[in-house]
Amino acid sequence: MPIVREFTLPDLGEGLTGAEVVRWMVEVGEVIAVDQPVVEVETAKAVVEVPCPYGGVVTARFGEVGEERLVGQPLVTVAVAPEPGTDVPDPQPERPLVGYGVAEGGKGARRRRVGAAPVAPAPAAVPVAAAPAVVAAPAVVEAPAVVPVISPLVRKLAREHAVDLASLTGSGPDGLILRADVNRAIEAAVAPAAPAVVPASADSVPLRGLRRTVAEKLTRSHHEIPAATCWVDADATELLAVRAQMNRSPDLPKVSLLALLARICVAALARYPELNTSVDLDANGAPAAIRRHPAVHLGFAAQSDRGLVVPVVRDAQQLTTEQLGAELGRLTAAARAGSLTPAELTGGTFTLNNYGVFGVDGSTPILNHPEAAMLGVGRIIAKPWVHEGQLAVRQVTQLSFTFDHRVCDGGTAGGFLRFVADCLERPGMLLRQL
Numbered sequence: 035m036p037i038v039r040e041f042t043l044p045d046l047g048e049g050l051t052g053a054e055v056v057r058w059m060v061e062v063g064e065v066i067a068v069d070q071p072v073v074e075v076e077t078a079k080a081v082v083e084v085p086c087p088y089g090g091v092v093t094a095r096f097g098e099v100g101e102e103r104l105v106g107q108p109l110v111t112v113a114v115a116p117e118p119g120t121d122v123p124d125p126q127p128e129r130p131l132v133g134y135g136v137a138e139g140g141k142g143a144r145r146r147r148v149g150a151a152p153v154a155p156a157p158a159a160v161p162v163a164a165a166p167a168v169v170a171a172p173a174v175v176e177a178p179a180v181v182p183v184i185s186p187l188v189r190k191l192a193r194e195h196a197v198d199l200a201s202l203t204g205s206g207p208d209g210l211i212l213r214a215d216v217n218r219a220i221e222a223a224v225a226p227a228a229p230a231v232v233p234a235s236a237d238s239v240p241l242r243g244l245r246r247t248v249a250e251k252l253t254r255s256h257h258e259i260p261a262a263t264c265w266v267d268a269d270a271t272e273l274l275a276v277r278a279q280m281n282r283s284p285d286l287p288k289v290s291l292l293a294l295l296a297r298i299c300v301a302a303l304a305r306y307p308e309l310n311t312s313v314d315l316d317a318n319g320a321p322a323a324i325r326r327h328p329a330v331h332l333g334f335a336a337q338s339d340r341g342l343v344v345p346v347v348r349d350a351q352q353l354t355t356e357q358l359g360a361e362l363g364r365l366t367a368a369a370r371a372g373s374l375t376p377a378e379l380t381g382g383t384f385t386l387n388n389y390g391v392f393g394v395d396g397s398t399p400i401l402n403h404p405e406a407a408m409l410g411v412g413r414i415i416a417k418p419w420v421h422e423g424q425l426a427v428r429q430v431t432q433l434s435f436t437f438d439h440r441v442c443d444g445g446t447a448g449g450f451l452r453f454v455a456d457c458l459e460r461p462g463m464l465l466r467q468l
Contacts (some may be wrong), residue, residue, distance in 0.1 A: 036113035039088045043103045046077055046084075046376065051207055052104040053077045054243055055097045060110070064092050072110055075103070076243045080376050090114040102242070104207050188213050191319070195220045214250050217257075245341060255403035259313075263398040264447055265434040268455040269421065270414050274429055276461045286356075292388055293359030296332055298457045299386050299409055300350050300358075301464055303330050306450045310383050311441050312404040324441050333382030333402060334362065335389070336369040343369050344402055346382040390414060396432045406438040407447075409454065431458070 043053060053075035060072045071083035072092070090112040097103045188211060192199050197219045204211035241249055255261075273294060280289045303310045310330055316322040332350040336343055345365035350358060368374045385402045390413035397410050412432040419428035435451040457463050 036090065036115050038093060039090070039112050039114050040108050041072075041086045041088060041110050041112060042106050042108050043075075044084070045105050046075075046082065050077050050105070050376070052102050053082075054102045055099050056081060057099065058095060059083070060092050060095075062092050062095055066090065066092060066112065073097075077376065080374050080379060081372055082375070084109065086110060086112065088112040088114050106207070188216055192216050192219075195223075197223075213254070217253060243340070248341065251403050252400050255401050258315075259401050259403065260439045261401050261436050262439050262444070262447070263434055263436045264444070264451055265396060265432055266451055266455050267430055267432050268458045269419055269428045270431045270458045271421075271429045273458045273461050274414070287359065289355060290359050290362065292334065292362055292386075293355055294461075295388065295409075295411060296334070296347070296350060296358045296362065296386060297355045297464065298454055299332060299384065300330055301457065302450050302453050303384060304351065305453060306442075306446055308442050308446060309407040309437065309450055311406045312383070313406065313438065313440050321440055327383040329383070331381050331383045333385040333405070334365075335385065335387045336366050338369040339372060343374065343379060344382060344385060345369055345374055345378050346380065348381075384408070387411070390431065396434055398434065399436055401436055401438060406441045407450075408436045409451075410434040410436070433458075 046053065054077075055073060056076050057074040058072070059074060060066055060070075066072065066086060066089060068087065068089040069085045070089075072086045073095075074081060074083050086109075092110055093113050094111045096108045096110065103109065189199070191197075191213060195216070197216055199211060199216075202211050202215050202219055203209065205215055206212045274291075277289055277291060277294060280286075307326060308324075311324050311326050313321050314323045314325055329349050330351045332347045333344040334347070336345055345368070347353070347358065347361050347365065353361065365374070365378060368378070382402060382405060385405055385408040387397070387399055387408055387410045389397050389399075390411050393413055395412040395415075397412070399408055399410055401408055410433065412434070414429050414431045416427050417430040418425055419430055420426075421428055433451060433455055435447055435454075437447045437450075
């Protein structure tokens, strides 16, 4: 007799709690092999295919396209034929999937909090054969209400803004109240009253996937980090000349302007390592320590069909300029194709933002939390400029530098930005750093 196995949404890593169903890759009644992808889901980081650890006949699917499934909720059930001559075993835990962190035992399991509302049953699935009659669940004995919140930061935020946690409905697993839930309550309390009549043309687009994650991350950055920005105009004429000289040989790979800017950032961070850091908070949400990162994991802003993403070049300090250019090109192509993995979108320690590609001169961006600094580069455009005591037309750009004022003072930030500008104007300075 076949054994029906339930495959639930695994922990996809990086602290993700759920994913949205993008495309089903199997049908009910279809025979699948072990580790065959059954569904494509979109997390807050990337679009990934999820393989099933069981082989057999798909008896049910859970979740429509566009529906969000939480980690631990069922995705499919599979009828698995037992080996001949063996007893039907008790259900075993799902074996770990390659590339995903399925927790063992109780360490990663979701724990039910005492008094919390019971988890709603999964939506009815479409079975292959007639299912047995559903037995009514026993009546639930009402327990004293316990507010489902475990984060001291969430409690502190609610206390500071006089938000009653018991009145909130959590959006996390098992109704867990998250920081985003408290922030929504705060915004609702200070927002003006909505008009009685909503215009017919009004439209509401829910925040999902990447857009929701970006919104939450920027909100947290704006609330937590005391950021400041300084900027300077720089003459990039010599840098463009050096790049043209590098690209003269048809036998060598071309060096992009972004690769040269990345090389300058790495050199500047070697000179000012206090900017390749992040701030650790204590249990009360107060700054507790500054964490210095030994490696430069360089993030850079890239436009994709899913919006603005920030791929990360790992260990940029170990790469040559050509290698930097090759990795930047690979990650940019993956961003446009929508094939970046969660690992390629997380773990950055510093961000380079070349917003000049949009034809703008300057910007004061919000820091990519929890990073402490971001360099912005505007468009390079011909302008009148005093060069060697004479008025001339030069290729000028505006550099902006946004930094976390908790990790350094203005002198350090100004020194970093001035060093970057000097490297643009006199690229030979980079030779001292190599």
